[in-house]
Amino acid sequence: MAMTGTITEPERRALAKRVERIVAATPVFDIHTHLYDPAFKYLLLWGIDDLLTYHYLVAEAFRRLEIPSEQFWSLSKTRQADLIWSTLFIRHSPVSEACRGVLTTLNLLGLDVRKRDLSALRRWFAGQNLEKHVTRCLESANVEKICMTNSPFDDLERPVWQNRFRRDERFVGALRIDPLLLDWPRAAPRLAAWGYHAGAELSGQVIGEVRRFLADWTKRISAKYLMVSLPPDFDFPEQTDCARLLEKAVLPHCRESGLPFALMLGVKRGVNPQLRLAGDGVGRSNLQALQNLCAGFPENKFLATVLSRENQHELCVVARKFRNLHVFGCWWFTNVPSVAEEMTRMRLELIGLSVTPQQSDARVLDQLVYKWSHFREILARVLADKYADLRRVGWEPTTADIERDVGELFGGAFERFCAS
Numbered sequence: 001m002a003m004t005g006t007i008t009e010p011e012r013r014a015l016a017k018r019v020e021r022i023v024a025a026t027p028v029f030d031i032h033t034h035l036y037d038p039a040f041k042y043l044l045l046w047g048i049d050d051l052l053t054y055h056y057l058v059a060e061a062f063r064r065l066e067i068p069s070e071q072f073w074s075l076s077k078t079r080q081a082d083l084i085w086s087t088l089f090i091r092h093s094p095v096s097e098a099c100r101g102v103l104t105t106l107n108l109l110g111l112d113v114r115k116r117d118l119s120a121l122r123r124w125f126a127g128q129n130l131e132k133h134v135t136r137c138l139e140s141a142n143v144e145k146i147c148m149t150n151s152p153f154d155d156l157e158r159p160v161w162q163n164r165f166r167r168d169e170r171f172v173g174a175l176r177i178d179p180l181l182l183d184w185p186r187a188a189p190r191l192a193a194w195g196y197h198a199g200a201e202l203s204g205q206v207i208g209e210v211r212r213f214l215a216d217w218t219k220r221i222s223a224k225y226l227m228v229s230l231p232p233d234f235d236f237p238e239q240t241d242c243a244r245l246l247e248k249a250v251l252p253h254c255r256e257s258g259l260p261f262a263l264m265l266g267v268k269r270g271v272n273p274q275l276r277l278a279g280d281g282v283g284r285s286n287l288q289a290l291q292n293l294c295a296g297f298p299e300n301k302f303l304a305t306v307l308s309r310e311n312q313h314e315l316c317v318v319a320r321k322f323r324n325l326h327v328f329g330c331w332w333f334t335n336v337p338s339v340a341e342e343m344t345r346m347r348l349e350l351i352g353l354s355v356t357p358q359q360s361d362a363r364v365l366d367q368l369v370y371k372w373s374h375f376r377e378i379l380a381r382v383l384a385d386k387y388a389d390l391r392r393v394g395w396e397p398t399t400a401d402i403e404r405d406v407g408e409l410f411g412g413a414f415e416r417f418c419a420s
Ligand code: FIX
Pocket: 034, 149, 229, 264, 267, 277, 331, 332, 361, 363
């Protein structure tokens, strides 16, 4: 029987172009960001000064700045942005991913970066209307919907929810519960102050009140899922408040409401506190804990992303064993092209298309533009290679196949997992 066995260079290029076009045209559901519905007003960061003072850039600037950290933090946002611009963009070429991202964003928004004129950039942003700018950024990134990170423990955010407002449907709620799981002694009095009968000891009654709290907030924000980020030494099962709250309150609540629980594993908070938000680090996680959760609670759905590059292969293997686990995102320090490409290839090779390979983690609205543009480049390259491999053995991926597959990766698989 005749075997095809080859793909010519023009055929490969045409296939790559087709994949690129489809990847560019497919709208994304960005399942984890730190952006807010515009109704949250100043909590939604946007514009050049917020872009320049992004904590990824602050960390890079601190490597070069000679002033004490307190002096930097005492400056206004504009002056901090000035310093970061001159340090990272003017005195050296801005080749890091976070620096390049600012330029990609400006370029795709139609701004001329050749003049290197920060004042002109500021003037342009000052002339924008926020509502329109939200739409422009979403359209330019081809992002249809985004998940926020909503914390009832955030004193600026909580009152907005309590006062109610008209929701922008593009911004989906996701309930963040780090303070509850990671610092129960401090969370308990806060819950008590909000009318829940919570005390330091995790009695059955207190657990019931935690569940009531979770149910109230899930409803208030119409949460798509609940989430926590955890340090590398997180373990389960374990004799800790965190493990007990997880088992007795969070997981039963998720089962009852049919919502996934997202674990973001491997962050070491405050490795250098002088850097504030930019001071967090990474450590290798014990994925046995995740495996125990998936195996021990088959009625629960888990979303997971891990921060350490060294954990990525193991995470895929756990996902191969447990269909109640959905892998997502190239999180934070892994969201650099070299690592994101390696991870995306490995994930497709190990778990096929049943994955959400990226989330932007944008903290500044305009970052959607670069984060998705950069990732689309990577995904198109990886997929084109994979389809070319199939072509070489006689399997012809049709345009409809490719559209379906990219749709899965950009939110379809996630939606199906949530609905399962
Ligand atoms: O825990 C998280 O959601 C992290 O993404 C953040 O804490 C982190 O600061 C961040 O912005 C990473 O991209």
